[in-house]
Amino acid sequence: MPVARIFDWAARDSQRLATVASLRQAKGRPGAFAQVTCDSAEEAAAAETAGIELAVCRARNVAEVRKGSSRIFVTAALGFAEAVTDDEILRTAFKALTDGADAVITGRRLSIVSLLASEDIPVMGHLGFVPRKSTWVGSVRSVGKSVEEAVELWHRFRRLEEAGAFAVEAELVPAPLMAELSRRTGLVTVSLGSGPAAEVVFLFASDICGETETVPRHARRYGDLARLNREIAAERARAFRAFRSDVAGAAYPSAAEVVPLPDGIIEEFGRRLGH
Template sequence: MRNIFTFGHRPAQRNWNVADLRANKGKLQLTEVTAMNGEQAARAAAAGIDTIITRSQMLKEVREAAPKTFVTAALMLIDHPTENDVLTGAMRALDEGADALYTTRSLDTIKMLADLDFPVMGHVGLLPPYSTWIGGLRAYGTTADEAMGLVDRFRAMEEAGAFAVEVELVPQQVLESINKQTSLITFSIGSGSGGDVTFLFSEDICGETNNPPRHAHAYGNVLRLQERIERERVEALSAFQSAVRNGSFPYKEVTISMKPHELEAFQARLGETAPLGARKG
């Protein structure tokens, strides 16, 4: 663990920092997963996942659950429509313990944040919200022209001051070739093992989705367990409903009873009183 001082001026420890990630480039293959709540973050930390990415709104909970894991705060476009919103969101995220920032916005936005010495991650290849520009959700960089366009984009991000880039649905050979020449830390999602960090969504890894993307792989089957839990819930509730209707519940074992002599005394005294609800004369 490394001792650091956060951007929010608080002492902390981290498994990785930006300098470590840069020094590791081309060496040990690292991992990144999503965490959208404290529970997911705690599981990732317990599993030894190297880095976590979360939406900036969830950062505080994620940071508390994984206090020593490198966490990137995603400044999602829909949540930060203007440049001022981006800056405000970045300041808040860094104050809450983010180690880096992620944005799909323009190079000008990356430069604005990088000029403040904030670690910024950009995005190349398929950008799902912008997929209309390339004809839909598809791999990008499969032709020589597109691959060279990626080279230009990498250079532009370096010049803008980014320290890392998420590379989505790019051919592995293209990423391998570019990764040998770029100073950016590359986070591969659907782009093979040619990057520095391999990234997948937690729900895809754990098998929590019905239709995972082609590039994902489920190492568990949480969805099956969740479906079983839901069936158990319905069956239990139905059994309760039936038991109450047929008079078999509450059972004797869960019912509180009086000792016989106390019950006899109570009933005798109750018989001497006016019925409940009777009006006084």
């Protein structure tokens, strides 16, 4: 895989599979990059091995993710509760960046986007269906199926770009509308359940790997970790039952599983204690 040499936000000489510049240069090339969620070193290592260029993780998990991959472009999600004030948001963003993140994503107000962008921090916004704000649209549903919603979504795209974001995660936007929005905006578009027309196509690792029993409509299961986890749980319970049975039956520990003493030690121990 081609890599770019950069210096990260901690001034470390680094290599990346994608940069803000290469993402922008891919504008108009649907599916140029793939993105997944990663919150562990193991997930990040697997993603890099698979050729996936981008990952999203919680800001507090950036250092752990970097243990698994030094090359993936990592976007740190700034949680709503972890950072509330402007100072906290900036501090959290810079901590994530110096831990190894390349960008941040936030669903906060446009002034926050501008605050971050004014520090040259690459900011990704989140539009369309935003799960934490779903009360405003009334249910878990796509956004942009009416002309009114489509026009309002376009204005949100435009305002986000004007605020200084370089990219936008568009979630559950109808595919034909996503194609039109992506064509009209200068933002790098990231599609989560919004069709194939974006420059970046994004799925959650839990959906890709089949970690849950149900899969959202927009997702596709490529693995079956749920089955493996059930097998692991059953094997764990079987092992625990066997251990308990052996303890009850005095079958564990055996002579081979205890530390012996040389002959005479216990007798001398008793004599020294006087009994």
